[in-house]
Structure formats: C-alpha cells, structure tokens
Amino acid sequence: MSSDNTNVLGIDIGGTKIAVCITDAKGNILASDRIASGAAAPYEEALPQVVYLAQALIKKAGLKHDDISGCGICAPGPLDMAGGRIMKSPNMSWDAVPIRDDLVAGLSMPVFMDNDANAGVLAEWFFGxxxxxxxxxxxxxxxxxxxxxxxxxxxxxxxxxxxxxxxxxxxxxxxxxxxxxxxxxxxxxxxxxxxxxxxxxxxxxxxxxxxxxxxxxxxxxxxxxxxxxxxxxxxxxxxxxxxxxxxxxxxxxxxxxxxxxxxxxxxxxxxxxxxxxxxxxxxxxxxxxxxxxxxxxxxxxxxxTGLGPKVGELAGASVALNGLYEAGKITL
Ligand SMILES: [Zn+2]
CATH class of the missing domain: 3.30.420.40 (ATPase, nucleotide binding domain)
Incomplete structure (x- = not known):
C-alpha cells in the first residue's frame, strides 16, 4: 500500500488541550477539534472523550473506520515508550497512564506514540x-x-x-x-x-x-x-x-x-x-x-521551520505515519 490513500488519526496531548484531527498522508487536515480541558482533567474522564471525538471526526471527514490506517499520539515527555504510557510531568495530572493500549482497545486500530520533539522532526520530514x-x-x-x-x-x-x-x-x-x-x-x-x-x-x-x-x-x-x-x-x-x-x-x-x-x-x-x-x-x-x-x-x-505553529497540528498525524512507515505498511 502506498501512502496516497492513507488517512490517519492524530491526537496531540497537552496540559491545556487535547487536539484530535484526521489527516491524509500529505498533511491535509480533513477534520479536527479539541477537548479544552486537556490533560488537566483526570485520565478516566479524558480517555472516553478522546475516543468519542475521534469517532465523530472520522464521520465528519466523510470516512469510515476502515479508511483510517492508524492513530498517532504526541505527548510531552517523559514517556514510557515500551509500555506505551505517559508518565507524570509538571503540567499534567496524569501519572503512568497506559494510553496506547487503551486507545488500541477503544479505537480498534494500530496506535503509535512519541514525544513532541520527535513528532516535530517527523512533521518537518513528512510535510515540511x-x-x-x-x-x-x-x-x-x-x-x-x-x-x-x-x-x-x-x-x-x-x-x-x-x-x-x-x-x-x-x-x-x-x-x-x-x-x-x-x-x-x-x-x-x-x-x-x-x-x-x-x-x-x-x-x-x-x-x-x-x-x-x-x-x-x-x-x-x-x-x-x-x-x-x-x-x-x-x-x-x-x-x-x-x-x-x-x-x-x-x-x-x-x-x-x-x-x-x-x-x-x-x-x-x-x-x-x-x-x-x-x-x-x-x-x-x-x-x-x-x-x-x-x-x-x-x-x-x-x-x-516553515510549518510554524502548524507543527503542533500535524504532530499526532506524523507519529501515526511514521509508525505505519516503520511497520512497512506505507512508503514515503
Ligand atoms: Zn537539562
């Protein structure tokens, strides 16, 4: 499969908002929205909201579940990459939350995660x-x-x-x-x-x-x-x-x-x-x-950077595309 008909779900976690978007492989944003409470809200409340919003955005983009190849989470560090967990940091109330596995279960699709700096280089590499x-x-x-x-x-x-x-x-x-x-x-x-x-x-x-x-x-x-x-x-x-x-x-x-x-x-x-x-x-x-x-x-x-503030918008999508690329599911 080439990347031409690939669409991905990007989730950008921050202390003051969680941004969710659907993009194609060229970085065109097909649908996006945000949850204002961000990671300041308890994880148990935020997670179902993220899943619900992701499903709503897939519909809003005129797509079906099977049209989405994977999901990428971008989060500020520190991350437990092996365990797919976001660890405790000063701006977030979350502590060692297993968000990758929880989203695999909630969304039924491959989920990849990385920190915002790695997502930044990926966004410049894929789109910038x-x-x-x-x-x-x-x-x-x-x-x-x-x-x-x-x-x-x-x-x-x-x-x-x-x-x-x-x-x-x-x-x-x-x-x-x-x-x-x-x-x-x-x-x-x-x-x-x-x-x-x-x-x-x-x-x-x-x-x-x-x-x-x-x-x-x-x-x-x-x-x-x-x-x-x-x-x-x-x-x-x-x-x-x-x-x-x-x-x-x-x-x-x-x-x-x-x-x-x-x-x-x-x-x-x-x-x-x-x-x-x-x-x-x-x-x-x-x-x-x-x-x-x-x-x-x-x-x-x-x-x-030529992407400027757009780097943030494309962060989760970049992580998703890189995960699919490294898994051999798409070409660049
Ligand atoms: Zn230092």
Missing amino acids: CAKGKTDVIYLTMSTGVGGGIVAGGKLLAGTTGIAGELGHIVLDPNGPLCGCGQLGCLEAFCGGRSVALQLQDKLRFRPDHAMYRLPDVQGKLENLNFQAVREGAKLGIPLAVEMWNEICLRLAQGIGICMVTFNPQMIVLGTAAFYAGDFMLQPVLAQLPRFAWKEFRDSCEVCI
Missing part, C-alpha cells in the same frame, strides 16, 4: 522543508529545547526510545541550572522558561530598568521573558543584547555538536526561531565556524 531528505535534526525552541533526529532515513529512537534529548547536552558544567537538574544544558541557555528565570533574577530588584518599559512587559516582573530579551536586544538595551548574544552563541554551540555528531543535511529550528527569524538565525550562523568544520557546515542547511 525536510521532505525527501534522509538526515534531519529538529530543535523545538519554546519553553524548553527538545530534539528529534532522523538519521539514515529513520527516526533515531535509541535503546530505550529516548534518543535525541539534544536540549540536555551540557555545554558548560558550571552553567545555569536546567529544569532537568543538570547545570549548563543547551536548554538552560536557550529555553524560554530558563531564559525568563535568569532575566527575572537579574532585574527582580531593579524596577527602574529599561526592560520594564518594553510594551509587552508593562512594568511586570512576570512579563520579563524570552520575547522580552528578543525585543530588548532589537532596541539595543545592553542587558538584553548581552543575553541575546549568549543565547545565539550557545545555540550555535549546540548546532555545531549536532553537525559534528550526525552530519545532517538539514537542521530545522522551531518556535523561538520562527518568531525571531533572521535576528536569531544570522548571529547563530556567524558563530557556527567556532563549533563545526566547513565540511559539516557546507553540507548542512540550517533553517527555520
């Missing part, structure tokens, strides 16, 4: 700027920094399924504290949550600082976030410029490690780069020669 390539790395750049790696035409899973945690490569063992407990991870330098905490620490007792007068900050400490650093740097506020330069330098260091380790054709940067554009990409490229040989740089395109 990395289509047709064999060696691609994706870095999510939002509250945290996640990584997904396609190497030799296959998603790299690793021995326990958690390969690609590129945000937790330690760049400086004496660096800032990361949410994971290590010091100096890529995420501790470049992740939205971490950058916001560092900025707030610097300015907690300096209410007269120019950063507080940025339009989106409105004088509030809690609004001193990653976006504030970006906007402050654009305006030339020295503290923001210094932080932005460090973010770009550390991102270049992380990208250099990826290039030297995996020799990819393409490295795709996610959300924060999507919003910053060349203001982030150009300084990163300028620093890259410090971290990777010309041979690596010449064979690798560093680019910003």
Whole structure:
C-alpha cells in the first residue's frame, strides 16, 4: 500500500488541550477539534472523550473506520515508550497512564506514540522543508529545547526510545541550572522558561530598568521573558543584547555538536526561531565556524521551520505515519 490513500488519526496531548484531527498522508487536515480541558482533567474522564471525538471526526471527514490506517499520539515527555504510557510531568495530572493500549482497545486500530520533539522532526520530514531528505535534526525552541533526529532515513529512537534529548547536552558544567537538574544544558541557555528565570533574577530588584518599559512587559516582573530579551536586544538595551548574544552563541554551540555528531543535511529550528527569524538565525550562523568544520557546515542547511505553529497540528498525524512507515505498511 502506498501512502496516497492513507488517512490517519492524530491526537496531540497537552496540559491545556487535547487536539484530535484526521489527516491524509500529505498533511491535509480533513477534520479536527479539541477537548479544552486537556490533560488537566483526570485520565478516566479524558480517555472516553478522546475516543468519542475521534469517532465523530472520522464521520465528519466523510470516512469510515476502515479508511483510517492508524492513530498517532504526541505527548510531552517523559514517556514510557515500551509500555506505551505517559508518565507524570509538571503540567499534567496524569501519572503512568497506559494510553496506547487503551486507545488500541477503544479505537480498534494500530496506535503509535512519541514525544513532541520527535513528532516535530517527523512533521518537518513528512510535510515540511525536510521532505525527501534522509538526515534531519529538529530543535523545538519554546519553553524548553527538545530534539528529534532522523538519521539514515529513520527516526533515531535509541535503546530505550529516548534518543535525541539534544536540549540536555551540557555545554558548560558550571552553567545555569536546567529544569532537568543538570547545570549548563543547551536548554538552560536557550529555553524560554530558563531564559525568563535568569532575566527575572537579574532585574527582580531593579524596577527602574529599561526592560520594564518594553510594551509587552508593562512594568511586570512576570512579563520579563524570552520575547522580552528578543525585543530588548532589537532596541539595543545592553542587558538584553548581552543575553541575546549568549543565547545565539550557545545555540550555535549546540548546532555545531549536532553537525559534528550526525552530519545532517538539514537542521530545522522551531518556535523561538520562527518568531525571531533572521535576528536569531544570522548571529547563530556567524558563530557556527567556532563549533563545526566547513565540511559539516557546507553540507548542512540550517533553517527555520516553515510549518510554524502548524507543527503542533500535524504532530499526532506524523507519529501515526511514521509508525505505519516503520511497520512497512506505507512508503514515503
Ligand atoms: Zn537539562
């Protein structure tokens, strides 16, 4: 079976919503809806709602159960890949829930699962700027920094399924504290949550600082976030410029490690780069020669996601398609 007449069900689990959609193999969304309570609601309540919504959307797309080849779940980590379970995380009330088996039972179709960073690289690979390539790395750049790696035409899973945690490569063992407990991870330098905490620490007792007068900050400490650093740097506020330069330098260091380790054709940067554009990409490229040989740089395109926020919509579907591809049920 080729992928031409393949339709899949995608389920994207988040702390504030669960998005369910039906797509074809080209990423066209045939029907979609969301459950607003997300994974904040108890699992026992959410699961039947997901099954009910999935069945309703199959009908709404004008399809029958047998027209859907499989289902993909995209969830924030940590995941127990072998057991198909979503483990406890800060933004979710769920704890070690066996969602894969429960959905196999509820939907009577193959169900695959993966984390959002792996789903991100799959979405770029199937539908985005990395289509047709064999060696691609994706870095999510939002509250945290996640990584997904396609190497030799296959998603790299690793021995326990958690390969690609590129945000937790330690760049400086004496660096800032990361949410994971290590010091100096890529995420501790470049992740939205971490950058916001560092900025707030610097300015907690300096209410007269120019950063507080940025339009989106409105004088509030809690609004001193990653976006504030970006906007402050654009305006030339020295503290923001210094932080932005460090973010770009550390991102270049992380990208250099990826290039030297995996020799990819393409490295795709996610959300924060999507919003910053060349203001982030150009300084990163300028620093890259410090971290990777010309041979690596010449064979690798560093680019910003073309899917943008759509990555999230296609995440579950990408996981489903990859599961079917790895099972030999579809071709690319
Ligand atoms: Zn870390």
